[in-house]
Amino acid sequence: MIIYSIIRNELTQQIRDKVIVSLGLLILLLLTVSVVSGINYYSEMADQHHQAEELARVQWENQGAKNPHSAAHYGTFAFKPVTAMSVFDPGVDRYTGVSIFLEGHRQNFAAYSLAEDKEASRRFAELTPAFIFAYLFPLFIILAGYRSVVGEKENGMYRYLKSQGVSTGQLIAGKTMGLWAVILLIYLPFLLIGCLFLLLTDSLGSNLTGFSLMVAVWLVYFGVIAHITIIVSTLAKSSGSSMVILLSVWIISTLLVPRLITNIASGIYPVPDTTQFYQAVRTDLLEGIDGHNPYSEHSVAFRDSVLTAHGVDDVADLPFNFRGMMLQEGEEFEKRIYDHHFAKIDEIHRSQIRLFSFSSILSPSIAARMTSMAAAGTDMHSFNHFSRKAEAYRIELMRELNLDLKIHAVGERAAGYAVGGEFFAQNLSFTYERPDQVFIDSSKIPPLIILLFWFGASAGILSVVARKEEVL
């Protein structure tokens, strides 16, 4: 009953504080603007994605009659679909690129990142709910709570409350839960808007786990900030010092540590630039079969082994098109080389992410942001999942083309062999199914555990502080 009274009183105090109400309304306004602009952006991108995907397929099917291998060089695109959850947290989506060009002999990086877009409306879209939750909401919590306990000490209320039979534990518990109530007052409307948007876009079902996790993650993060705020407010000598300490914590936790860790991560695990990457690939490719060069040492050796296996002296005597076979052999060799080099890049990214994950022990903000991105399916793991699927599709498409060449371009048909629209229409098309965004990779677990650890530890410290304060 006492704690309930303190919570109610705290909530009333905050609601009657014009500064807090103004800040709360400002946060709500920003959240609304960010969601609305995110929805517009999402709709626009989803439309563009749909149109681009259709156009790429139409172009593929209408590329005209040509040799299947020429079609391999003509290439096509794989487009990463935008997810409804990116409205709340676009994560790394705007930096990783939205499409991959798929062609024979070569794995390409994703291109056309949204960050390259210079339109003002695009830059405005950076005001996302995740940004507000990570940077601005903690400031609001600090401003709402920095005087919470120390203010009561300064105006004599602390002793007066104690004289009424209120224990320090009850006071601190009430103050903490009162701050929670204020947080919920602003957070709940966002929750409703979010659910409504997912319902209207018919994506609530597929995103229920992710959205629930994201909502819980930010709530836990706010809880950590609320606990730290009350701890500092209890231990500080004055409201002024409480404010200074909490703002320092905010600067270090949300601005300094993430920036520092990013620099350290790219220093320890540098990602090679595109030129270096393709140079290293080219060097390794010289060691294998070049599907376009029948006179290279590796090509000649492969041809001889095939001729021996079939007991003939000339490729023209083979029951299939040798060039189609050699192109596929070369493709598989090139894939191994590219896979090897892309795996290195993946490992560098994984190492960076691992460092980032564990650095969240220094900053709950990092843990919250990483888990939020994972929940939204907009983190690096999700992008890598898409890249792997696009590459698997490329290999299958190339196999389809090379197989047709191998089987049908035989004998008299070999010279000037070509396929047309009917053939291309039957080729595989790329459809990307997003996995359950929450459990793609076990590497997502550490930041979540660390965030829960922050919550538990801050609650634990709060109760120790309350007990310590109880003793005179």
Place this chain on the structure above:
Amino acid sequence: MLKAEQLVKRFEDTVAVNRLDLEVKAGEIYCLLGPNGAGKTTTVHLFMGFLKPDSGTVKVGGIDVFENQLEARRRLSYIPEQLALYPNLTGHENLEFFSSLGSDPQGKKALELLLKEAGLQESAIHRKVSGYSKGMRQKVGIAIALAKNSKALILDEPTSGLDPEASNEFARLLTGLSKKGVAILMTTHDLFRARETGTRIGIMREGVLKREFKAEDVKHEELENVYLNQMRLSE
């Protein structure tokens, strides 16, 4: 109801309260006088459990303040010199909040009656406390004490800064409470008010209770002489 036995409190080299024996019985108003630094507020804080004594005991209704602090505080009301109230709340809302902290929270109408009983003007009851005078705040404090229905009340210089009329009204309220059997311990510099309101008067200097009088047995001049004498000795 309020009892201190051989109470000692030191702050580094200074003995703020020195072997104090003090008892306030039900229905008594005990006025504790003394110059600044005499140990009056320290005594109050020891009774409230805000400070821990170096030796001796403090009891409220037979309950040791340091063995069962919360229970002792529940039997006790306290009005400090500067009563802390929530400025954004009305007098009624403040009373409602403090009343809800007790074991027997009262309804809105009952609380309104308590505020009226404490002398708060009807027009002020639902006004924000930020616009209250000190006298009005003290009345809310009295109403909080009334709502708590405690058997003991401790006041730390409650009339300092009040105009004579407000001070007079406040004294009447205290007398009313004592008649209901409440034991009241009040520190003050106001000799006149102490003699008019108090049942007993104690004069402290350098942490020691130097003199004790029954208010009815001492004349104002005599009380003034003793008090001024103690003031001079402390200088």
